[in-house]
Amino acid sequence: MARPKGYDPEEIVKRATHAFWQHGYQALGVRELERLTGLNQFALRSEFGGKEGLYLAALNFYSEQAISIAMEPMRDGGGVPEIIAFLRSLITDGSMxxxxxxxxxxxxxxENARVGSADLDKAARHYWNALENCFEACLQNAIDAEKISSSIDAKTYAKGLVSAVMGVHAQNRLEGKNTGGRHLVDLLCKQLTSLETS
Known part of the structure; x- marks a missing residue:
């Protein structure tokens, strides 16, 4: 009979998500990871296959939370206002x-530009593809409803918005505050508003 686990894997993943989010993958050593998650090295290997496996679990947890909650208004028949709301959420206190x-x-x-993990790359691309699809769907909805011009290429515009979101997050981290990317968000929202026909 297998011994019961002395830890909750889901709780470990949540703790690991915050630890990796704050410290990064390469900078966070196994001993520090043990301290921050409460998981010993044996359990880290047996449960998650090691540090990269735990990181992948954390990344998937983070992504699925954002896709299922933060992107949900855009998936549910959204338009330009829902894109703007999502962009504003990137610099709003209390937003996930x-x-x-x-x-x-x-x-x-x-980090993966140095690490070179195909699994981490696949997980990251899954998130960005989901966001791009949400943006594209919202823009297409607005075109179909004749709220923005049909001359707009929804797919290309969506790709540009994804790159801009990356820039907002990078600026937030660079400045060490969640409002670091405010100027870019303001610019994007102004541009999106200008697309709307009267």
Missing amino acids: TSSPHGCLVVNTGI
Whole structure:
């Protein structure tokens, strides 16, 4: 009969998410990870396959939370106002998508340029593809409803918005405050508002 685990894997993933989000993947050593999560090295290997496995679990948890909650208004028949609301949430106190640590997915992309993990790259791309699809759907909804011009290429515009979101998160982390990217958000929202026909 297997011995019961002395830890809750879901709670460990939540703690690891915050630890990696704050400190990064490479800078966070196994001993410090043990201290921050309460998981010993044996359990880290047996439960998650090691540090990268735990990081991947944390990244997937972070991504799915954002996709299922923060992006939900855009998926549910959203338009330009829902895109603007999402962008504003990136610099709003108490928002799940706003942090002085930036975005775990953005941070992963930067670090993975050195790490070179195909699994981490796949997880990050899953998040950005979901966001791009939300933006594109909202823009297409607005075009179909004749709220913005049909001359706008929704797919290209959505890709540009994703890159801009990365920039907002990078600025937040650079300045160490969740309002670091405010100027870019203001610019994006002004541009989006200008698309709307009277």
